[in-house]
Each structure stands twice: as C-alpha cells, then as structure tokens.
Amino acid sequence: MIEWTREERYQRLESLPEDEYLKLIEQTKQSSHRQLFHIQPPTGLLNDPNGFAYFNGQYHLFYQWFPLGPVHGLKYWYHTVSDDLATFKNAGIALRPDTQFDSHGAYSGSGLVVDDTLKLIYTGNHRTDAWERIPYQMIATMHKDGTITKDETPIISGPQTGYTDHFRDPKVWFENGYYYAVIGAQRTDETGTVVVYQSIDLKHWTFISELKTDYTDFGYMWECPDYFELNNTDVLLFCPQGIDKYEDQFWNIYQSGYVLGQLDKETFEMTHGEFTELDHGFDFYAPQTTLDKDGNRVLIGWMGLPDTGYPTDKEGWAHCLTIPRELTIENNKLRQRPVKSLRTLRGNVETAEGYATKKNVKLHPYEGTHYELIVDVLDNDSTEFYIELRVSKKESTMITYNKAEKRITLDRFDSGQLPEGVDGYSRSVVLDEDLKQLQIFVDTSSIEIFINDGEKVMTTRIFTSQDAKGIRTSTESGQVYFKFTKYDLKEANE
Incomplete structure (x- = not known):
C-alpha cells in the first residue's frame, strides 16, 4: 500500500x-x-x-x-x-x-x-x-x-x-x-x-x-x-x-x-x-x-x-x-x-447447453470481459462442479459448488494481481437449497454473482490480464447439464 x-x-x-x-x-x-x-x-x-x-x-x-x-x-x-x-x-x-x-x-x-x-x-x-x-x-x-x-x-x-x-x-x-x-x-x-x-x-x-x-x-x-x-x-x-x-x-x-x-x-x-x-x-x-x-x-x-x-x-x-x-x-x-433496468444494457446474446463431466473439460465458444451470464443448472449428478471465468493460460476465477454441503466457493487465487491485506484466497457460503441458477455480472475488474435468484450474493474485484476472457466448466465426478445464456453488456457510466 x-x-x-x-x-x-x-x-x-x-x-x-x-x-x-x-x-x-x-x-x-x-x-x-x-x-x-x-x-x-x-x-x-x-x-x-x-x-x-x-x-x-x-x-x-x-x-x-x-x-x-x-x-x-x-x-x-x-x-x-x-x-x-x-x-x-x-x-x-x-x-x-x-x-x-x-x-x-x-x-x-x-x-x-x-x-x-x-x-x-x-x-x-x-x-x-x-x-x-x-x-x-x-x-x-x-x-x-x-x-x-x-x-x-x-x-x-x-x-x-x-x-x-x-x-x-x-x-x-x-x-x-x-x-x-x-x-x-x-x-x-x-x-x-x-x-x-x-x-x-x-x-x-x-x-x-x-x-x-x-x-x-x-x-x-x-x-x-x-x-x-x-x-x-x-x-x-x-x-x-x-x-x-x-x-x-x-x-x-x-x-x-x-x-x-x-x-x-x-x-x-x-x-x-x-x-x-x-x-x-x-x-x-x-x-x-x-x-x-x-x-x-x-x-x-x-x-x-x-x-x-x-x-x-x-x-x-x-x-x-x-x-x-x-x-x-x-x-x-x-x-x-x-434491478430490472440493467437489462437495457444487454446487447448480443449467445446460448449454449450440454453436459460437463470430469473427462470433458469444456471451454465454451464464447468469451469476453463485459457480460451478464445466466447459468441454469438443469441436472446435477456431480459431487462437485466448477465454473471458471476470465480464463487465460495462466489465470482463472473459479466458482465451485459442492452438492452434498450445498456450498459455493469463490476462489481468486489465480485471478491475476491480488489486493494486499486480504485474509485468504477464497470465500464460501452454504445455500438453503440446491443450486439452481447463477446470474453473474462480469466487468473489466469485477465479478458480482447472484445465487438462486438473489438468495446469496458474492462480489469480488479481479485484476487479470486483458487476454483472460474464457469460460470453462468441469466436474470432480459425475456430470452436470448446464444451460448458459450470455449477454454482452454496453457501456453504462462515465
């Protein structure tokens, strides 16, 4: 500092x-x-x-x-x-x-x-x-x-x-x-x-x-x-x-x-x-x-x-x-x-759905640094699954969901430059119900995650390189059927 x-x-x-x-x-x-x-x-x-x-x-x-x-x-x-x-x-x-x-x-x-x-x-x-x-x-x-x-x-x-x-x-x-x-x-x-x-x-x-x-x-x-x-x-x-x-x-x-x-x-x-x-x-x-x-x-x-x-x-x-x-x-x-008015910022939309498994680590075809991503978990037979955002060869911000514990963990150990004076690299929260949906807002240097229609929220700053744009999914074991809806977001503020 x-x-x-x-x-x-x-x-x-x-x-x-x-x-x-x-x-x-x-x-x-x-x-x-x-x-x-x-x-x-x-x-x-x-x-x-x-x-x-x-x-x-x-x-x-x-x-x-x-x-x-x-x-x-x-x-x-x-x-x-x-x-x-x-x-x-x-x-x-x-x-x-x-x-x-x-x-x-x-x-x-x-x-x-x-x-x-x-x-x-x-x-x-x-x-x-x-x-x-x-x-x-x-x-x-x-x-x-x-x-x-x-x-x-x-x-x-x-x-x-x-x-x-x-x-x-x-x-x-x-x-x-x-x-x-x-x-x-x-x-x-x-x-x-x-x-x-x-x-x-x-x-x-x-x-x-x-x-x-x-x-x-x-x-x-x-x-x-x-x-x-x-x-x-x-x-x-x-x-x-x-x-x-x-x-x-x-x-x-x-x-x-x-x-x-x-x-x-x-x-x-x-x-x-x-x-x-x-x-x-x-x-x-x-x-x-x-x-x-x-x-x-x-x-x-x-x-x-x-x-x-x-x-x-x-x-x-x-x-x-x-x-x-x-x-x-x-x-x-x-x-x-x-707030619902944020939907006016939505631009180009891309959708994809399918299974993620341990053997099939899927790098999704779309990428970006400014978007709203809605992840619907339609079927989950995994012990633990992973969604990685802002992925590059060396960087990743990881969301982990443990089904047995109903626990979501946000990990930014590999999220580029890290703030000083912070205790630990991850934050966790236990949900009241099984994970059904994530609504995620990704900006140049931040991620806001709304879990199960706002039951819980997790906010973080990240400071990655400009080529950290990928989205990746995988599981520890078993498989998960995801539906992804991604909206590019327009500039909103001076």
Whole structure:
C-alpha cells in the first residue's frame, strides 16, 4: 500500500494546478482495469455511496471521493445522476470540505426529499491543531436547479456524552410527523452501536437513545447504519468493525450486514434475528438504500474495503460501486436481485447447453470481459462442479459448488494481481437449497454473482490480464447439464 504523509492526504483539490489534475485524469484513463458499467472515480479514491435518493425526476447518487490519489484523505462528495438506475452520468463535485465544521472532510450521510428540495445530511470532520477529531452533523440543500447550499451551523455538534469521536454517517427518514436519524457510534468502552435522534424541523435535534439490539458487544465501531421498513418488517443495516471470523463468516477485514425484526418506536428496542452478512465475497462495504420511483427498496454498496491495497493504486485510482440491487424479504431473509433496468444494457446474446463431466473439460465458444451470464443448472449428478471465468493460460476465477454441503466457493487465487491485506484466497457460503441458477455480472475488474435468484450474493474485484476472457466448466465426478445464456453488456457510466 502507498504511504502518504498527512500533508499530502489533506491537500485540497483547489490548490492543485489545473495541468497537474489533468495529468491525474489522463493517468486514470490509461488504466487497463477501468470498468465499463460500474460507477468509478475520475481520479483518486472512491468509497461510501452517499445521499442516494430519487429527486426531481432523477436518481441522485453521491460517493466519498479523495481526488488526488488512491488513499483515504480529504473527502469530497462526488455526484452522479441517472434516469433509470442502469446508466449514470457524472455531475461533478457536490460537497467540498470548505467550512470550519467539515474542514477535514465531508464524510458519509444520506439524502431526504423535503418540500421540493433534496436535503443532504452528512458528517463534517474537523481536526483541531492538536489533531483531535470533532464530528459535526451537517445539512446541505440541493435545489431543483441543481445548486447546493450548506446550512451555516451544524445540527448536532460533537458526539453525544458516553460516546467517542467515532460518531458519523447519519441516515435520516420522516415518520409520523417527526424526522429521525440513526448515527453510527462507538461507546467510550470502545464497543459499537447505533444512536437515534429526533427532530420536528430538521434543524433542532434531540438525542433519544441507542437503538437497542441483542448485539451489545459486537465489534468496536458500527459504521453506515441504514434503517427502513420492508414487507412489514423493520430492517437495520450496519457495518461492524472488529468482528472475529467464524467458520464461513466474517472473513473480510470489516463486515456489512443486517438484522430483521420489529422496532419499537417508543423505546427503540428491536426484537430481531441474527446478524447476516449482505455479501459473501471479498469486496463489499458501506451499503446505502433508497426507494426507487415505484417504491421498491434499492441498495448500492462500495465495491472495496478500507485498509486494503488494490493493484490500481499504482495507477492513481481505486474502487467502484456495485450495480444497484432490489431488495425483498422472503422466508424471513433479505433477497437481492439486480434491478430490472440493467437489462437495457444487454446487447448480443449467445446460448449454449450440454453436459460437463470430469473427462470433458469444456471451454465454451464464447468469451469476453463485459457480460451478464445466466447459468441454469438443469441436472446435477456431480459431487462437485466448477465454473471458471476470465480464463487465460495462466489465470482463472473459479466458482465451485459442492452438492452434498450445498456450498459455493469463490476462489481468486489465480485471478491475476491480488489486493494486499486480504485474509485468504477464497470465500464460501452454504445455500438453503440446491443450486439452481447463477446470474453473474462480469466487468473489466469485477465479478458480482447472484445465487438462486438473489438468495446469496458474492462480489469480488479481479485484476487479470486483458487476454483472460474464457469460460470453462468441469466436474470432480459425475456430470452436470448446464444451460448458459450470455449477454454482452454496453457501456453504462462515465
């Protein structure tokens, strides 16, 4: 990972000569790992999605952005817009760290439509001369003409008593005449939680309590909380840091997951089930949701993780966002499916079907680097079968399915250059039912796998050579009858 000084991390984009910034843009464009249909930064580092909302006839999605390099430094909010959640266009910088209260970064937050405006509620990061952090909860307003103005004073100054300066990432909603905010927090005993505030006017806020769950000692910090109701069920998303791995769970450096249940809005006690990871791959964090124009709940996550070095770092940029996923609750579990509008990106289609066996290692006739692949498992008499993507003479990203265990394993040991600081080369998840279908989105440097119509999801970045284009199937023993449908995908984002 690249080492930057504090001064370098907190240099303002505005202080950089224009020709130097143009060089950064050109350097980023030359990267062989740039994506075709995922949101990615024009330069520097992208992380948390922010302010996700449908407003004034368009979807507005912002993300954390440090423009000068692939490290976490002075954060801006970068703005993208979409008519359909399939194609996004860059709209430039939305929030700059230009006040006393966000002098050291405009950190994460959410969006809420109020009276023909889009309110952006976020954490301002300020550092004193002694480098002590003071978090402020801030509001900015986007008007219909696209202009953005910031309120002059914070709505919440500093952390609540009993909590440390790790106090950030407000998610705000309106219900029964009140505005509510959940904020990720760390108690003074260095355990993570979520706190709740209430307001009648978005300006004056009152601390209510913690949002009480069964997880009283579950990591040292909870980031990026998100609360919503779905199918008469209350859903709390959060990202606990400091969880020890257990069997197939919690192998990434930090986790993203949810609990389902019922939240008492008087006591803010939640009766709920177990914490479940949202994604079982390598690269997923800090998700945020919104309602689409038809009232469906849609999620987008950061396809990356903190404290991890990626091969594109040396090219001056890092990370992207996932494709949008529609959420439903079925059999008391959250299910994620790619939004239907992504089908508009489909181009040429190829189909093939037949048996794969141990003796017949099949290299499928079609290949590519940007496609949607639907794999239907029509008959499976194997003990274990393998689907390899982005195959070259030396490279392969392998999906393994063990029938007896109902276990899917994603292995990127041979997936070209590997990120630094990652524990292990594979991730596994056990399914509730036999594997019937995979829906896979392959981009230049990522793979997103939706298993059994969204029962589970596995997301990974890969950094292969440009000639890694093949698709291959085989089995350990027995045979599998596959049907493959492959759609070439069009460019979707700037």
